[in-house]
Amino acid sequence: MQTRTxxxxxxxxxxxxxxxxxxxxxxxxxxxxxxxxxxxEKAFGWSRxxxxxxxxTGIFLFGLTGPFAAAxxxxxxxxxxxxxxxxxxxxxxxxxxxxxxxxxxxxxxxVVSGVGSGCVTNVLSATIVNRWFVTNRGLVMGLFAASTxxxxxxxxxxxxxxxxxxxxxxxxxCVAAAMxxxxxxxxxxxxxxxxxxxxxxxxxxxxxxxxxxxxxxxLKTAFNALGEGVKSRDFWLLSGTFFVCGFxxxxxxxxHMIALCSDYGMAAVAAGSLLAIMGLFDLVGTTASxxxxxxxxxxKLLFVYYAVRxxxxxxxxxxxxxxxxxxxxxxxxxxxxxxxVPPTLAIANRTFGTAKAPIxxxxxxxxxxxxxxxxxxxxxxxxxxxxxxLQAFVVAGAVAIAAAFLSLLIGQGGAGARAxxxxxxxx
Numbered sequence: 453m454q455t456r457t458x459x460x461x462x463x464x465x466x467x468x469x470x471x472x473x474x475x476x477x478x479x480x481x482x483x484x485x486x487x488x489x490x491x492x493e494k495a496f497g498w499s500r501x502x503x504x505x506x507x508x509t510g511i512f513l514f515g516l517t518g519p520f521a522a523a524x525x526x527x528x529x530x531x532x533x534x535x536x537x538x539x540x541x542x543x544x545x546x547x548x549x550x551x552x553x554x555x556x557x558x559x560x561x562x563v564v565s566g567v568g569s570g571c572v573t574n575v576l577s578a579t580i581v582n583r584w585f586v587t588n589r590g591l592v593m594g595l596f597a598a599s600t601x602x603x604x605x606x607x608x609x610x611x612x613x614x615x616x617x618x619x620x621x622x623x624x625x626c627v628a629a630a631m632x633x634x635x636x637x638x639x640x641x642x643x644x645x646x647x648x649x650x651x652x653x654x655x656x657x658x659x660x661x662x663x664x665x666x667x668x669x670x671l672k673t674a675f676n677a678l679g680e681g682v683k684s685r686d687f688w689l690l691s692g693t694f695f696v697c698g699f700x701x702x703x704x705x706x707x708h709m710i711a712l713c714s715d716y717g718m719a720a721v722a723a724g725s726l727l728a729i730m731g732l733f734d735l736v737g738t739t740a741s742x743x744x745x746x747x748x749x750x751x752k753l754l755f756v757y758y759a760v761r762x763x764x765x766x767x768x769x770x771x772x773x774x775x776x777x778x779x780x781x782x783x784x785x786x787x788x789x790x791x792x793v794p795p796t797l798a799i800a801n802r803t804f805g806t807a808k809a810p811i812x813x814x815x816x817x818x819x820x821x822x823x824x825x826x827x828x829x830x831x832x833x834x835x836x837x838x839x840x841x842l843q844a845f846v847v848a849g850a851v852a853i854a855a856a857f858l859s860l861l862i863g864q865g866g867a868g869a870r871a872x873x874x875x876x877x878x879x
Contacts, residue, residue: 463646464584464654468592470641471580474534475599477630478572480607481541482514484627485561486707487611487724490714491620492557500711502554504832507707508825509562510569515698515821517570519677519814523670524571525579526811531642533571535635540568542631545624574817578797578810584646587655589801590794594742597793598735608731612710612724677811686803689862690796690816693754695823696855697792700761700848703824705730705785708831712841716773726775726782733786741791750795754859757795761788762852769842799862 485507492503525533544564551557577596581589614622643649652660681687706727713723744753764785771777800816801809831844 462654463643463649463651466641467580467584467643468595470637471576471596472599474538474572474634474638475577475596477634478537478541478569479599480611480630481545481565481627482510482569482702483607483706484545484611484623485510486710487608487615487720488620488623489707489711490720491615495620496554498554498557499836501829501832501836503557504707504829506554506557506562508703508829508832509558510566511698511703511707511821511828512825513563513566513821514570514573515818515824517567518573518575518817518821519674519811520670521571521573522575522579522811522814523673523677525576526673527670529644530576530579531638531644534576534638534642537568537571538631538635538638541565541572542628544568545628545631548624549621570821574793574797574820575810575814577793578800578813581797582801582806582810583653585654586660588746590745590798591739591742593797594739594745594791594794597742597790598738608710608727609721609724612720616720674811674814677808678815680808681804681812681815684803685864686799686862687812687816689858690799691819693758693855693858693862694792694796694816694820696758696851697790697796698820698822698824699827700765700852701789701824703827704765704831704844704848706824707828708835708841708844711835712845713773713778715835715841718773718775722775726778729779729782730786730789733783734789734791737787738789738791738793742794745794745798750798751859751862753795754792754862755856757788757791758852758856758859761785762849762854762856764788765845765849765852767849769845803863 485503489500489503489507492498493500521533521537541564544560547564548557548560551560574597577593581593581596585592611623611626614626646653652658709727710720710723713726714720741753741757764781768778768781768785771781796816797809797813800813803809804812827844827848831841834844835841
């Protein structure tokens with residue numbers, strides 16, 4: 453077989469570029485309800501709580517789909533799974549142009565787009581990293597995690613400007629078009645395995661054995677992995693802390709930040725620009741987190757990340773709600789937005805092995821999205837009941853600080869200790 457390269461370099465770099473774009477676009481779709489919450493409220497007269505329910509449904513299914521998507525990638529292939537997911541996202545967002553009742557919003561932006569986007573998330577990143585890389589896994593996972601969170605944040609000012617100028621419908625059309633344009637790119641540039649282009653994984657020796665391939669029914673594979681995971685103390689600790697990660701990021705800030713700023717008289721475009729600043733700093737922070745994960749104890753990294761995030765969230769409701777007054781929060785919180793992903797995957801890889809880790813990481817990521825869905829719904833319900841987001845943000849900050857201390861308990865015995873205390877290496 454002829455070896456394929458990209459500009460004379462390892463083809464893994466082309467795979468990274470394609471997956472980065474897919475994650476970026478899917479994250480943009482998941483961020484759109486945060487931009488459209490106020491426009492939908494004005495256009496249809498629906499309560500913020502009803503709209504938050506649709507957003508929460510999408511976030512919940514986004515997470516729940518993860519382990520089954522990872523198993524489907526093992527059984528049917530990455531390319532087929534990603535193309536199907538992109539088509540689902542494009543069609544569901546277009547269908548929302550015709551909605552007239554709140555349940556239509558739940559069906560399109562909640563159910564169908566939630567399942568579709570759940571195939572293009574951390575489990576896809578983990579599968580690609582474990583198939584295509586032997587060294588620098590933490591760094592690449594950090595880059596992928598940054599693309600997911602940066603996509604959530606960096607699209608917001610652009611989508612906010614579109615919504616402000618033309619209403620919510622052009623935003624929907626732009627999101628659907630982005631999903632559609634990615635389909636031929638994935639079909640053309642994304643092989644299944646390094647061997648399909650005559651290569652071994654990046655950083656591997658020429659005689660590197662192929663990784664084990666899990667087959668069988670994706671549902672059975674996913675549940676078998678869960679059955680193994682629930683027996684592990686570290687699985688529960690990772691799931692619990694990742695629940696808090698979702699609760700304090702895309703569920704709360706990603707969904708309600710623009711609406712919170714609107715309550716204080718800040719224009720949607722300015723609020724979206726703050727989120728873009730977070731996204732830019734997140735690109736730096738999460739990529740750096742991946743680099744650090746290759747070298748340091750991931751438990752200690754998780755402690756720092758959750759503690760800083762908690763303090764930032766407690767500070768936010770008491771900040772001066774001007775663009776400049778919130779810039780400190782945007783920088784500090786942005787650096788920490790989803791820096792937890794690389795160390796969490798590193799522990800899962802070393803605890804469960806690279807073949808099963810993507811599926812188990814899918815279940816851990818599901819807890820992340822359950823946390824995010826809880827925050828998206830509860831913060832909206834709290835705002836509807838009290839007229840303020842204050843309680844939601846302070847509670848989220850306190851929970852994040854608790855998660856920081858839970859992180860130090862990971863790996864206190866058995867395989868978990870080996871996972872959480874690896875010898876520093878470049879792998």
